[in-house]
Amino acid sequence: MKIPERILRSVEKPARYTGGEWGQILKDKNAVEVRFAFCFPDTYEIGMSNLGVRILYDVLNARDDTWCERVYAPWVDMEECMRREGIPLWSHESGDPVSCFDIVGFSLQYELCYTNVLNMLELAGIPLLAADRDDTAPLVVGGGPCTYNAEPIADYFDLFMIGEGEEVIEELVSLYKEHKKKGFHKEKFLHEAANLEGIYVPSLYAVSYQDDGTIAAVHPKYDDIPVKIKKRILTDLDRAPYPKTLVMPFIQTVQDKITLEVYRGCIRGCRFCQAGMVWRPVREKSPEVLDRAAKVLADATGYDEMTLSSLSISDYSCIRELTDELLTWTDERKISLSLPSLRADSFTKELMERISTVRTGSLTFAPEAGTQRLRDVINKNVREEDILRACRTAFEGGKSQVKLYFMQGLPTETNEDLDGIAALAEHVIDEYYRTPDRPRKTPGVTISAACFIPKPFTPFQWEPQCRMETLLEKQSYLERKITNRKIKYNYHDARVSRIEAVFARGDRKLSAALAEAHRRGMRFDSWDEHFHYDRWLEVFDAVGIDPAFYANREFGEEEILPWDNIDIGVTKAFLLRERHRAYAAQPTKNCRESCSGCGADKLGGERACCPSLKK
Amino acid sequence: MLSEPKKVRVKFSKTGSLKFISHLDLNRTVKSAFIRSKLPIWYTQGFNPHPKTVFSLPLSVGTASLCEFMDFKMTKEMSGDAICERLNAAFPAGLHALAAYAPQTKFSEIGWADYEIRIEAVPMDAAEERVREALSGPIPVEKTTKAGTRTVDIAPYGKLLAVKSASGEIVLSVRLSCEEKTFVNPKYILEFLTQKLGFPSERDDYTVCRTEVYFLDGETPFL
Ligand code: SF4
Numbered sequence: 125m126k127i128p129e130r131i132l133r134s135v136e137k138p139a140r141y142t143g144g145e146w147g148q149i150l151k152d153k154n155a156v157e158v159r160f161a162f163c164f165p166d167t168y169e170i171g172m173s174n175l176g177v178r179i180l181y182d183v184l185n186a187r188d189d190t191w192c193e194r195v196y197a198p199w200v201d202m203e204e205c206m207r208r209e210g211i212p213l214w215s216h217e218s219g220d221p222v223s224c225f226d227i228v229g230f231s232l233q234y235e236l237c238y239t240n241v242l243n244m245l246e247l248a249g250i251p252l253l254a255a256d257r258d259d260t261a262p263l264v265v266g267g268g269p270c271t272y273n274a275e276p277i278a279d280y281f282d283l284f285m286i287g288e289g290e291e292v293i294e295e296l297v298s299l300y301k302e303h304k305k306k307g308f309h310k311e312k313f314l315h316e317a318a319n320l321e322g323i324y325v326p327s328l329y330a331v332s333y334q335d336d337g338t339i340a341a342v343h344p345k346y347d348d349i350p351v352k353i354k355k356r357i358l359t360d361l362d363r364a365p366y367p368k369t370l371v372m373p374f375i376q377t378v379q380d381k382i383t384l385e386v387y388r389g390c391i392r393g394c395r396f397c398q399a400g401m402v403w404r405p406v407r408e409k410s411p412e413v414l415d416r417a418a419k420v421l422a423d424a425t426g427y428d429e430m431t432l433s434s435l436s437i438s439d440y441s442c443i444r445e446l447t448d449e450l451l452t453w454t455d456e457r458k459i460s461l462s463l464p465s466l467r468a469d470s471f472t473k474e475l476m477e478r479i480s481t482v483r484t485g486s487l488t489f490a491p492e493a494g495t496q497r498l499r500d501v502i503n504k505n506v507r508e509e510d511i512l513r514a515c516r517t518a519f520e521g522g523k524s525q526v527k528l529y530f531m532q533g534l535p536t537e538t539n540e541d542l543d544g545i546a547a548l549a550e551h552v553i554d555e556y557y558r559t560p561d562r563p564r565k566t567p568g569v570t571i572s573a574a575c576f577i578p579k580p581f582t583p584f585q586w587e588p589q590c591r592m593e594t595l596l597e598k599q600s601y602l603e604r605k606i607t608n609r610k611i612k613y614n615y616h617d618a619r620v621s622r623i624e625a626v627f628a629r630g631d632r633k634l635s636a637a638l639a640e641a642h643r644r645g646m647r648f649d650s651w652d653e654h655f656h657y658d659r660w661l662e663v664f665d666a667v668g669i670d671p672a673f674y675a676n677r678e679f680g681e682e683e684i685l686p687w688d689n690i691d692i693g694v695t696k697a698f699l700l701r702e703r704h705r706a707y708a709a710q711p712t713k714n715c716r717e718s719c720s721g722c723g724a725d726k727l728g729g730e731r732a733c734c735p736s737l738k739k
Numbered sequence: 740m741l742s743e744p745k746k747v748r749v750k751f752s753k754t755g756s757l758k759f760i761s762h763l764d765l766n767r768t769v770k771s772a773f774i775r776s777k778l779p780i781w782y783t784q785g786f787n788p789h790p791k792t793v794f795s796l797p798l799s800v801g802t803a804s805l806c807e808f809m810d811f812k813m814t815k816e817m818s819g820d821a822i823c824e825r826l827n828a829a830f831p832a833g834l835h836a837l838a839a840y841a842p843q844t845k846f847s848e849i850g851w852a853d854y855e856i857r858i859e860a861v862p863m864d865a866a867e868e869r870v871r872e873a874l875s876g877p878i879p880v881e882k883t884t885k886a887g888t889r890t891v892d893i894a895p896y897g898k899l900l901a902v903k904s905a906s907g908e909i910v911l912s913v914r915l916s917c918e919e920k921t922f923v924n925p926k927y928i929l930e931f932l933t934q935k936l937g938f939p940s941e942r943d944d945y946t947v948c949r950t951e952v953y954f955l956d957g958e959t960p961f962l
Contacts (some may be wrong), residue, residue: 126943132759133801139764144756146772146831372771372831374760426771426829458788 126219126532127211129387130425135180135201139374140168143194143216147371147425149181149534150217151191156729157301159185161215161225161262163195165232165240166650170197172371173379175433176268176289177231182367183290190297193217193225194371197240198247200648201340206247207655213248222248227300228262229293230281232270235627235649236620238277242642244321245280254327256281259310263300266294271324272355272402273580273687276627276634277539279325282310283317284688287402288388290365292322318349322356329689333634337673339631352604360730361388361409366417369424381429381462382421384414386446390435390735391715393722394492395503395529395706398579402692404724406715408731411446418450422459430454431462436540438463439716488516490529493537494544500709501536503583503702508548512555524565526552532598532615533576535706542598545571546605553610570612573602574619580695581689583702584678591626591672592618619657623649625675626664631686634674636667691725744781744812753834754803754948761869763799766792768831769809775829778822795846795961797919798954799924805947806852808961810842815893849917850955853900855926856911858938858945870911871879873935874899874903880927896921897928909938914951916959923936 132138152161155697160182164171171194184192193215197436212221222228228250230241235473242252251257254264266274267285273642274284285292285605296317302676303313318325328345344351366385373380389401391404418430430450434440447461478520479483491511499506515526516587524628530545549569556567566719568619574596590598596620627634648654664671681700698721705712712720715733719725725734730737751766760768773790782788795808813822822839830836855874863869877892896916903910915923925947930939938944952961 128757129801129946130944135870138759139756142759143830144833146768146775146829287820316803340906372768374756374768374831376764376767422774424775426774428770428774507845 128209129208131202131205131211135205136199137168137375138387140199142374143219144216145483147369147370149185149192151185152252153218153220155192155305156191157189157304158191158227158291158297159225160192160297161222161228162192163222163228163230163241163244165197165230165237165244166648167199167636168196168373169375169377170375171231172377174233175379175383175385178370178383179278179365180267180289180293181371182294182295183365186365186662187294187297189301191708193218193220195228197244197647200571200654201332203243213244214738217650223250223262225262226304227297228264230266230268232266232268232274234650235270235276237625238627238638239641239649241277241648242638243282243647244583246642252280254640255535256502257310259308263310263313264606265296269398269402272398272690273628273630274324274326275331275565275686276630277631277638278632279635280325283323283325285356286322286353288357290358291355292320295320296323304501310329311559314332315346319352322602324353324690326632328659331665333633338680339686340615341535341684342689353688354691355693355727356404356725357388357693359407359728361407361732364409364411364643368392368420369541370421370427373423373426378430380427381431382418382425382427383431383433384418384421384441385409386414386432386434386437388434389661389733390437390503391722392436393503393702393712393714395583395702396492396534396576396579398582401581401694401722402690403435404694404722405727406733408441408727410731411442411449414446417544419453422457428457428459429462430459431464433464441716447631455498464706472611487515487523487525488527488529489514490595491494491548492529492531493534494530494541494546496546497709498534498541498544500711501535501706502531503706503711505711505714508551511548514553514665515552516559517672519559519562519567522563524556524563527566527570527572528552530571531576532602533595535576535584535587537598539601543605545573545602545697546584546611549611550607550608553608566610568610568612568731570614571606573577573599573601573613573615574616577621577625579697580598580685581690581692583699584705585629585685586703587679587711588678589675590624591676597622617652617655620649620655622675623655623657623660626671627674629674631674631680633669637663639671640716642704693722693727695723698722744814745816746842747809747827747839748810749822750838751807751809751835752803752805752835752837753798753833754805754835755808755872757831757833758801758803762794764798765794765910765919766902768834772831772834773811773828774940776825778817778825779815781814784955792881793846796849796852797922798949799926799947802854802925802947802949805837806888806949806952806961808846808952839958840962844954844961848954849952849961851914852917852949852953852959853912853914853953854949855948856913856929857947858909858911858929858943858947860898861907862909862945863904863936866909867902869936870902870909870932872927873932878927880931882927893923893927906942913955917952918955926954 184190195215243254263282265283266281267289271284314325317323332340332341334340387408389403493499552569578584599615719735725736780790792811819839823836826836856923879892880890882891900912
């Protein structure tokens with residue numbers, strides 16, 4: 125299919141839609157057995173930057189029997205043209221309509237993309253509900269962080285892949301191919317797929333509810349399918365597939381550079397952080413493997429920027445070796461290296477010098493909370509001294525701007541903790557003036573505060589989110605507290621955070637809300653200009669759902685949680701233990717100092733931090 | 740290694756998906772293609788080294804071209820064919836190096852360019868004559884500059900070379916001025932025809948392609 129050029133000329137950033145980039149994979153559609161449409165439910169610029177998509181595009185296209193193509197959510201201007209002229213959603217590589225693919229896979233990265241998923245299915249002309257799709261319709265599958273609790277969107281999907289997708293996606297495609305050959309019978313296929321480790325087929329698990337709306341029980345439809353779905357991990361990351369080339373976008377994307385994934389997981393265990401729990405156990409890649417992968421990608425792509433990515437890069441046990449190795453050739457080849465997410469307590473002069481050889485923006489630290497007490501509650505084991513010392517190092521190195529990330533509305537938070545945020549920012553400014561060899565510039569501290577969102581699979585999964593009025597009060601309280609003009613205070617929209625909280629801890633009853641939101645034309649909720657809180661409230665009202673039930677209710681410790689049928693390795697008992705330690709303001713040692721028995725080690729792992737996995 | 744980096748001019752075409760990328764994005768695309776090609780490109784010195792690539796003429800997003808030029812420098816001498824071969828192996832489809840050589844001229848010597856405008860789906864009687872007639876007199880168009888919008892007659896800065904109507908398509912060839920002060924964007928011709936003759940209409944698709952570039956004399960193809 126060809127999109128008329130006059131349409132391409134009339135929309136913003138037409139290169140979002142043309143395909144044809146260097147590095148895209150073209151195949152003969154008649155020579156493959158499975159056609160996979162990899163959909164990213166947000167704009168091209170965001171989707172092209174996603175590491176998971178890059179990896180799986182490569183994994184699928186490495187197979188001769190499969191052709192994986194990319195699909196993104198059209199921006200509203202293009203959507204309007206498509207609807208006006210009856211152009212169905214198409215794939216970038218072949219331009220074929222998405223409805224003619226065998227498997228349509230969505231990467232679910234954040235809850236606010238759910239309305240885009242529904243909108244994309246509709247634009248593709250694919251029935252939205254899994255139950256309405258027969259044997260001839262494409263199989264709609266999902267993966268990514270949201271699938272750890274995909275219940276709110278479960279009715280729209282045939283299956284989810286839970287955990288790391290590299291292996292299971294291949295198993296899925298192979299199984300699909302087998303079934304396609306002998307005549308595809310969806311129910312039979314799904315039954316068999318449910319027995320692949322890491323595959324969750326929501327339609328095979330019926331959920332019943334109590335009168336109060338909480339879950340009574342989950343009933344597997346067959347005796348031979350697992351009661352709990354175990355997440356997949358790759359045990360040996362050195363042997364994990366990694367792309368040897370990338371699709372090079374014509375336009376600037378969010379992460380327009382080589383991303384080198386250094387390790388998975390996080391040794392820290394902050395109690396609000398879902399990524400830190402669901403990626404356990406920590407597994408590292410060897411510096412040699414990373415260096416080789418980096419060279420291959422630099423040669424193949426022509427990118428002159430590379431970033432090391434992981435949850436907390438300075439915790440990588442071979443960071444020194446790796447940067448040494450990389451710097452032997454990146455400098456000479458004019459490739460700039462960046463390190464995201466530094467921790468204040470491991471931020472050293474040495475690391476700073478290494479990264480100052482390259483372009484870096486302002487420095488960012490994430491104390492998350494304003495007082496030591498609250499930092500102990502959330503297990504953010506970083507002290508004010510660490511932060512000030514790190515800032516001093518940065519100032520000595522010529523920096524004058526610091527960005528501090530905080531969270532507001534954390535469990536047990538009081539005004540004193542908010543005062544602490546303002547005080548900490550002040551102390552950073554003081555530290556600047558106490559640093560003798562500071563640069564001759566006016567210092568600046570930017571406080572960026574998110575609202576706490578209780579997430580599944582964290583020790584805070586039972587916690588209520590503060591009510592909206594409380595969140596707003598906290599924000600205006602802190603705004604009043606900050607009087608120094610060198611300190612800037614930015615905060616997230618509490619209304620957005622509330623909707624996120626509803627869907628993060630949601631159950632299947634919310635699928636009615638998604639249907640209603642879609643019916644009202646809502647999409648791109650993660651974009652300020654398209655997010656309408658009032659409309660969401662109307663939607664909930666229309667379908668008889670109380671958003672507070674999900675966002676602002678303390679979930680009972682005995683309660684069956686919507687995501688209890690997923691096994692991430694980390695046990696519920698551990699999460700509960702951590703919750704209780706939080707209330708006692710007791711920090712927990714990081715995984716390298718000592719093991720706290722979270723249970724994730726049973727999944728195995730090479731170069732993992734767990735003592736039980738050490739050879 | 741040459742003591743002085745040597746200037747190279749590459750003539751290239753920009754078609755297909757590449758039509759829809761802006762000048763800035765073309766620059767980025769070429770920059771990464773340079774690295775992939777492993778050509779001995781000369782980089783500026785200093786904190787933020789980059790290849791100093793200069794392009795001949797602005798080209799509107801959506802317009803294809805068979806005759807774009809870019810100049811850059813190399814630190815080693817190579818044959819034109821070898822340069823093209825390496826570039827084409829590294830270019831995305833739609834970007835194609837046609838020739839490479841040491842430039843003898845300046846981009847400021849460019850005066851005119853030919854465009855082919857194809858308008859699909861215009862069932863109209865005597866379309867050719869009507870186009871010819873429409874373009875034979877003054878062609879007043881609204882030009883927007885920093886100073887505001889004003890009406891200009893672009894007739895002196897363009898001429899119709901040919902017009903053909905066949906199988907639901909009208910094909911126009913025009914030669915338009917490329918000089919900075921009198922630059923005529925082919926979209927003005929389309930806008931004028933829309934006003935006068937009603938096409939391209941909102942639903943007609945059309946394509947525009949720059950087919951040749953000339954020196955100031957409007958006759959000698961630019962090199
Ligand atoms: S098993 Fe122990 S060391 Fe391993 S991830 Fe869990 S707490 Fe950390």
